[in-house]
Amino acid sequence: xxxxxxxxxxxxxxxxxxxxxxRMKMVEKITTMSQIGKHRPIYLPEEPSKNIYFLKEGxxxxxxxxxxxxxxxxxxxxxxxxxxxxxxxxQGGTKEIAETLDDALVCSMSKQDFENMLMDSPLLNLxxxxxxxxxxxxxxxxxxxxxxxxVTKRIISFLVRYADDFGKMKGGTVxxxxxxxxxxxxxxxxxxxxxxxxxxxxxxxxxLIDFTRKSLTIHNFKELQALAR
Amino acid sequence: xxxxxxxxxxxxxxxxxxxxxxRMKMVEKITTMSQIGKHRPIYLPEEPSKNIYFLKEGxxxxxxxxxxxxxxxxxxxxxxxxxxxxxxxxQGGTKEIAETLDDALVCSMSKQDFENMLMDSPLLNLxxxxxxxxxxxxxxxxxxxxxxxxVTKRIISFLVRYADDFGKMKGGTVxxxxxxxxxxxxxxxxxxxxxxxxxxxxxxxxxLIDFTRKSLTIHNFKELQALAR
DNA sequence: CAAAGACTGTCGGCTATCCGACAAATGAGG
DNA sequence: CCTCATTTGTCGGATAGCCGACAGTCTTTG
Numbered sequence: 479x480x481x482x483x484x485x486x487x488x489x490x491x492x493x494x495x496x497x498x499x500x501r502m503k504m505v506e507k508i509t510t511m512s513q514i515g516k517h518r519p520i521y522l523p524e525e526p527s528k529n530i531y532f533l534k535e536g537x538x539x540x541x542x543x544x545x546x547x548x549x550x551x552x553x554x555x556x557x558x559x560x561x562x563x564x565x566x567x568x569q570g571g572t573k574e575i576a577e578t579l580d581d582a583l584v585c586s587m588s589k590q591d592f593e594n595m596l597m598d599s600p601l602l603n604l605x606x607x608x609x610x611x612x613x614x615x616x617x618x619x620x621x622x623x624x625x626x627x628x629v630t631k632r633i634i635s636f637l638v639r640y641a642d643d644f645g646k647m648k649g650g651t652v653x654x655x656x657x658x659x660x661x662x663x664x665x666x667x668x669x670x671x672x673x674x675x676x677x678x679x680x681x682x683x684x685x686l687i688d689f690t691r692k693s694l695t696i697h698n699f700k701e702l703q704a705l706a707r
Numbered sequence: 708x709x710x711x712x713x714x715x716x717x718x719x720x721x722x723x724x725x726x727x728x729x730r731m732k733m734v735e736k737i738t739t740m741s742q743i744g745k746h747r748p749i750y751l752p753e754e755p756s757k758n759i760y761f762l763k764e765g766x767x768x769x770x771x772x773x774x775x776x777x778x779x780x781x782x783x784x785x786x787x788x789x790x791x792x793x794x795x796x797x798q799g800g801t802k803e804i805a806e807t808l809d810d811a812l813v814c815s816m817s818k819q820d821f822e823n824m825l826m827d828s829p830l831l832n833l834x835x836x837x838x839x840x841x842x843x844x845x846x847x848x849x850x851x852x853x854x855x856x857x858v859t860k861r862i863i864s865f866l867v868r869y870a871d872d873f874g875k876m877k878g879g880t881v882x883x884x885x886x887x888x889x890x891x892x893x894x895x896x897x898x899x900x901x902x903x904x905x906x907x908x909x910x911x912x913x914x915l916i917d918f919t920r921k922s923l924t925i926h927n928f929k930e931l932q933a934l935a936r
Numbered sequence: 937c938a939a940a941g942a943c944t945g946t947c948g949g950c951t952a953t954c955c956g957a958c959a960a961a962t963g964a965g966g
Numbered sequence: 967c968c969t970c971a972t973t974t975g976t977c978g979g980a981t982a983g984c985c986g987a988c989a990g991t992c993t994t995t996g
Contacts, residue, residue, distance in 0.1 A: 542851045545936075550854040552847055564840035574847070596833055603832040604825055610839040611793035617846040618781055618803070622771045624853045625779040625897040629953070659973065668854040670954055675975060691962070691973070858983070888943065899984055904945060920943070920992070 494602065501599060508591045512584055520576040520584065521562070529586040530562040536582025537644075541575050541665065551666040553616065554579065556643055563589070564610065580656060624668055627706075632667040633677050634706040637687070641696055654694040723831065730828060737820045741813055749805040749813065750791070758815040759791040765811025766873075770804050770894065780895040782845065783808065785872055792818070793839065809885060853897055856935075861896040862906050863935040866916070870925055883923040 494502065511534070514520065520538065521527040533555055540561060541551040552574070555561060561576055578584075587595075596603040623632055645652035658666075660674045667674070681687045686702055688695045696702050723731065740763070743749065749767065750756040762784055769790060770780040781803070784790060790805055807813075816824075825832040852861055874881035887895075889903045896903070910916045915931055917924045925931050 542847065544851070544855045548855060550851050552850060564836065564843065573851075593833065596836065597829045600826045600829050600832060603829060603836060604822065606836055607793065607825065607832065607839065610836065610843065614793070614839065614843060614846065617843065617850065618771065621781060621846065621850055621853065622773070622779050624850065626773045626777060661973080671974090672955080672976085673953060675973095679975075889945095890943080900944090901946080901985080902983060904943095905983095908945075 494605075497599065497602060505595065508595070509585045509587050512586070514578050514582045514584055516578055516580050516582075518578050520578065522575055523573045527562055528589055530560065530564070530589055530592040531576070532585040532587075533557055533559050533561070534583040534585055536584075537579040538582060538584075539577055539579055541577070542573055543575065549665045550668060551662070553613075553620075554640075554643070554666075560606070560609070562586075579658075629667065629669045629673050630677050630680075631706055632669065633663065633674060634681075634702060636663060636667050637694070637696065638699070638703050638706055641694070641699065645694075645696070647699065650698050650700060652696040652699050655692070657689060657692050657694045659691075723834075726828065726831060734824065737824070738814045738816050741815070743807050743811045743813055745807055745809050745811075747807050749807065751804055752802045756791055757818055759789065759793070759818055759821040760805070761814040761816075762786055762788050762790070763812040763814055765813075766808040767811060767813075768806055768808055770806070771802055772804065778894045779897060780891070782842075782849075783869075783872070783895075789835070789838070791815075808887075858896065858898045858902055859906050859909075860935055861898065862892065862903060863910075863931060865892060865896050866923070866925065867928070867932050867935055870923070870928065874923075874925070876928065879927050879929060881925040881928050884921070886918060886921050886923045888920075 494505070497505075509532075514536075520531065521529075523543070535557055537557075538555045538559075538561065539551050540553045540555065541549050543549050596606065623635055627635065640658075641652040641654055644656065645654040660678065661671045663669075663678075664671045664674045669677075678687070678689060682689065686697060686705075688697070723734075726734075738761075743765075749760065750758075752772070764786055767784045767788075767790065768780050769782045769784065770778050772778050825835065852864055856864065869887075870881040870883055873885065874883040889907065890900045892898075892907075893900045893903045898906075907916070907918060911918065915926060915934075917926070
């Protein structure tokens with residue numbers, strides 16, 4: 479993979495693949511790069527963001543709040559992913575919060591510039607379409623998890639997916655150095671904080687995982703994965 | 708709205724807006740139109756569909772099955788919407804079922820043709836992008852409903868949205884002539900059939916709605932809407 | 937128009953999970 | 967190293983909603 483494409487790498491697709499150099503220069507011109515510390519908001523609901531964001535490094539969580547303090551984390555994005563109001567139609571602003579999880583490097587550009595860029599490069603637009611299709615698929619997956627699985631399975635599903643994104647695999651074991659708080663996991667899995675604590679300790683008791691406040695080890699990835707269905 | 712654009716009307720966006728006539732002719736050439744009766748499958752999981760579909764008339768439900776007979780309906784699509792494997796990346800086929808709810812008119816075209824068409828028309832592609840953004844938003848909405856609301860509110864939410872799509876508004880009352888079975892509503896709201904029956908009868912008892920096996924009347928739309936939060 | 941099949945209504949028991957409460961453990965900052 | 971704030975662990979009570987069962991009602995079709 480070339481430097482250029484590595485830069486804009488997307489989990490499954492590189493949206494800038496096949497883009498010529500002159501265009502890449504243009505892209506970098508209309509883009510503002512910013513380093514953002516951990517646990518900082520990028521945009522808030524009711525504060526309609528006029529920008530589209532690319533995540534170059536780090537991770538960002540997208541969540542929604544409810545009137546009472548409850549929260550649900552819709553998705554965690556990794557390097558290369560895009561967020562912001564992709565459908566320019568609405569004006570009301572999003573109901574989403576975007577917030578960094580760790581130190582992140584974010585490129586932003588105006589919706590207008592983004593739109594122009596898409597109009598200018600059919601290939602880029604097509605890649606974006608495919609990527610959005612994948613994102614829709616991810617949401618579908620999460621929705622059916624919510625509908626079909628009990629809390630334990632949802633938490634295991636989460637651990638597996640999270641390990642996939644953040645972990646270092648070594649043999650069958652996966653180690654993750656930046657773990658989330660139980661509350662955060664609760665938001666992700668639509669469970670209560672106490673239940674998360676209990677379930678994690680059950681899994682620890684069965685020797686499937688080990689964890690501290692800021693790290694997680696999955697002893698047998700395949701085995702855990704199998705328990706999620 | 709011109710005949711042409713009415714033909715391809717999308718709920719919120721007309722993806723063929725601004726398309727010149729010669730291109731529209733081409734579109735119609737690579738497209739196969741078919742009339743499909745009610746409650747017929749369009750594609751099934753593990754039977755990877757090589758096509759992209761446009762819904763011209765009628766309604767289609769997209770759902771997922773679980774090993775045990777359980778089902779969740781992810782979305783109900785109306786005239787003008789697009790479905791199929793929009794992200795061409797995956798080869799495994801979808802886990803989705805697409806099935807007509809009523810008599811439908813569906814246009815299908817091969818993924819390849821669709822992709823070529825998008826490459827050929829940046830504007831079209833951009834419209835598609837916006838539309839997919841809206842679809843993502845709809846999924847987000849459904850996910851937070853699942854996380855935050857109890858069954859009663861989820862059912863009310865469903866009624867309101869369904870009435871919006873299918874109903875005829877007259878004053879403050881909405882009448883819907885093609886209502887779903889309680890089981891179907893259960894699948895949509897991730898509830899059990901019995902609970903749906905009970906909740907609907909509670910709402911009837913409070914004079915908010917009336918229903919028979921195949922019709923629904925909402926007496927005061929605004930009032931019901933307010934109860935969903 | 938009769939018989940079979942599908943849908944609706946209702947009940948009672950059951951259980952997963954939430955929620956409040958509080959104590960213990962850990963970590964951060966002065 | 968002490969203090970305060972945050973996170974984790976555990977318990978018991980409350981309950982929403984699931985599930986099986988079964989009866990009643992409507993629909994379809996031969």
